[in-house]
Amino acid sequence: MGFDRIREKLNILADAAKYDVSCASSGSDRTNKTKGLGNASKMGICHSYTEDGRCISLLKILLTNHCIYDCAYCVTRKSNDVQRAAFKIQEVVDLTINFYRRNYIEGLFLSSGIFKNADYTMERLVAVAKKLREEENFNGYIHLKSIPGASDELMYEAGLYADRLSVNIEVPTVSGLKLLAPDKKHEDFTKPMLKVKNEIVRFQTERKIIKSTPKYAPAGQSTQMIVGASGETDKDIMYSATYYYKTYQMKRVYYSGYVPVADDARLPAIGSQVPMLRENRLYQTDWLLRFYGFAVNEILNKEYPNLDMDVDPKLSWALRNLHHFPVDVNTADKRLLARIPGIGMQSVEKIMKARKFRRLNWDHLKKIGVALNRAQYFMVCDSRHWERRDLDAEKIKGMILQTSSGKFRNQYSNQLSLFN
């Protein structure tokens, strides 16, 4: 097989895989014990960045873009008229090894269109990982896609070779799934997730007794949801994300703003803007839930089914709950500190340490890195100056917006009404 053919295939199959946003190579601690090739870096390494600013850490390709399904949101759906190609197992192995040896990548991210049936496809994916591990003595990072509907036996085998497994749920609601991907059942997605979760739990308990228990997906599992394809609210998205974090112990849920790839009445038209700001707000919410101790129903509920676009979710929560503020940074406990807008978890840690030495004033907080333009309305510190006026939420919001700038501001500024 000539170089030109490989090149053509790589172009087709990398292009088709780019809509998977996950490129994490962190969380695994596989070591290179036998003088083989590669190891996994616990914190992950981004070897380059695409021109849209996303990290390139793994060789992210499809094994094939032939697919028996016809999901409306997907670029490789059966009815789409695109060039099709398929890699041989050996070709993927060679590419991975040669890229890895040149320090281009941390490892392989292998996904695939579904040909024949789920198990047949999954078998091929597992075969690639197995070959890399056993024949090439490769200890780098491997991320495999779990194919919806794959059998438990294959999922077990996949976890033995891969560092991370993921199934993309893509459409956050069951009704949306019926509309956009009529041939897929919701259970097909959750079955492999459940198997992987149970195996990880089993591995972790057995590891405590028998040290040599073979590793099972040490970097856990993740999933991805498309945002803005099926008219779902932010509440729908975040509630199902919470469900997946809880039920399947996901390491990460990714949110991917829908990039229009098809002319379909059920979807936004080609050329419509990618909802990047909304995606950003969803990630902010995700962080609030995972690291800041917020509960999902505090941020999104029946009254507020969507996130504010002009301010971040924490500030918007604070504006709705002014009765919790102001907070005294020199005495408040960690949980409360984390809820002040403009103070992130890093600042919280620094404040907790620094206030053992002395009472903190505005200058200290500024040096620590607190965003005072937001925080000043919600806190008091060791200073006679603090916000004494009895401001209401709209006033505060207006003042904060006036003193800050955002790169998405032009997208929504015309929607703000003048007399608020």
Place this chain on the structure above:
Amino acid sequence: MNASITLIYDGSFNGFLTAVFVAFDEKINVADIQRNGQCQNGLFSDTETIFTHVEKAQRVWNGIKGKSHNAISNVYFAFLSEAEGVEMMLYTYIQKLMRTQTGKYLDYSDSTVLHISQLARKVGREKHRMEAFVRFQLTKDNIYFANIEPDFDVLPLISKHFRDRYADQQWLIYDVKRKYGIYYNLDHVEMVSLNLREVHFNKVHKSDAFLSEEYDYQTLWNDYFKSTGIKSRINPKLHTQHVPKRYWKYLSEKKAS
């Protein structure tokens, strides 16, 4: 009061630690610590040349490490920054550290302590970048070769990472700016110096030291780099923030082809 003395060392880390040892041992009133070849005599101070002594250096190393693991890595990283006057600042830092009871709670409102930790952080960032941005090219002698030009002298820091990762291939990473490299011969890493006439090659201006297969893989990688970006989300500012332009000439996906 003793007259102040400027200590001259050979530029190595061990040499610096020896100087610190001598200064503590002989209770010298240190005016400055300077690298051999870059020294400037002070008007009112004598100079003393320090001969590197590994055992003395080891004692200082262990002494700092005994106080705090964080401090020893701060000292080493900050030393590698090669910043002007960093030696004297490190000497003050070590003095302050030795005065503390446990070494744990250094006051970060102190300007020396803050500055050393900031320098160390900068060097650490460069180390991480080099682990990412090294691009090996396979030579005809079957050695994976890479040029780098880091802001700081990070080769000693990245050696372990590459040794652990590429244990089954011969590789050489060469610092173009400091004119030395590290070479792994399948057993251990050694320092080498090379006589390179030319440093920069690309797909058009090829070097005959590399296999043609090497350029094929570079083409594949460049193609991959292009096809994995999403055009409708393009964001050049964010891109250059992550991949600063000064590194582009060593990245096969970014250098002019």
